[in-house]
Amino acid sequence: ENVGPQEYTLIKLKVIQDPLPEKLKQFNHKPIYLVAATLRPETMYGQTNCWVHPDIKYALFETVDSEYFISTRRAARNMSFQNFTHDWGKVNFLAEISGQEIMGIKLKAPLSSLECVYSLPMMTIKEDKGTGIVTSVPSDSPDDFAALTDLKKKKPFREKYNISDDMVLPFDPIPIMNIEGLGTLAAPKVCEDLKIQSQNETAKLIEAKEKVYLKGFYEGVLIVGPYAGKKVQEVKKTIQSEMIEKNEAKIYQE
Numbered sequence: 001e002n003v004g005p006q007e008y009t010l011i012k013l014k015v016i017q018d019p020l021p022e023k024l025k026q027f028n029h030k031p032i033y034l035v036a037a038t039l040r041p042e043t044m045y046g047q048t049n050c051w052v053h054p055d056i057k058y059a060l061f062e063t064v065d066s067e068y069f070i071s072t073r074r075a076a077r078n079m080s081f082q083n084f085t086h087d088w089g090k091v092n093f094l095a096e097i098s099g100q101e102i103m104g105i106k107l108k109a110p111l112s113s114l115e116c117v118y119s120l121p122m123m124t125i126k127e128d129k130g131t132g133i134v135t136s137v138p139s140d141s142p143d144d145f146a147a148l149t150d151l152k153k154k155k156p157f158r159e160k161y162n163i164s165d166d167m168v169l170p171f172d173p174i175p176i177m178n179i180e181g182l183g184t185l186a187a188p189k190v191c192e193d194l195k196i197q198s199q200n201e202t203a204k205l206i207e208a209k210e211k212v213y214l215k216g217f218y219e220g221v222l223i224v225g226p227y228a229g230k231k232v233q234e235v236k237k238t239i240q241s242e243m244i245e246k247n248e249a250k251i252y253q254e
């Protein structure tokens, strides 16, 4: 669908669960990250959780910086052509991991005001886009708000994927920017205006995204962090660069 390469910011969500989940136990000598591809690095202040698809197969591999990354194999291969791995074009896959095996994991999300966030199930994740892992900003992303609301409303959905109430119920959208006409919680507002009932209402969610996305980018003004008061457009690149300098993010293209 895309013409030409798309640049994403890869956000490194560090696994901070102690002890490590069973499947990751043997990888305890280097830091492990779930890596999420985003187009909106300036919204990372509002991360409340991370999305993985329970049925997607992910892989763990070692990067040139001696860290472990978890993403789809496809994304890992792309990364190997962008100097993420020791040998150009080669990935040293160390484990195959299903989404369910990295569900409900405690993570540290860069820039988020929360001490920790959890990996939770999202059923609309596409396997062939980004890393197959999505970081969640329900204040500004209708997809994220709809998926979080589904989990909050539907106990059987949480139980099916072994998600405890404390990983979901305390987490509310965090106001991070003001968009004229939409306020400081644009995605929840538009989802409510359009009466979106679940993450599967694709057509309505496309409409919601159109409403929030362009306005957020052109008219959004941050209300938190060091760039509070600045237009998103003016500080997006700076925020991205600062995360990269702190080793919390990378540029990734596909």
Ligand code: A2H
Pocket: 006, 037, 038, 039, 040, 043, 124, 125, 126, 127, 128, 129, 130, 131, 132, 133, 134, 135, 136, 137, 140, 141, 142, 144, 209, 213
């Ligand atoms: B965005 P594009 Cl605040 N499957 O990040 C489904 N969605 C995926 C994905 C996948 N495999 N990989 C990335 N994404 C999401 C933040 C955000 C995003 C906000 C607002 C809008 C928004 C927080 N989630 O995206 O098809 C990621 O969510 C609106 C489209 O390449 C990524 O940016 O254009 C975006 O979709 C990439 O979508």
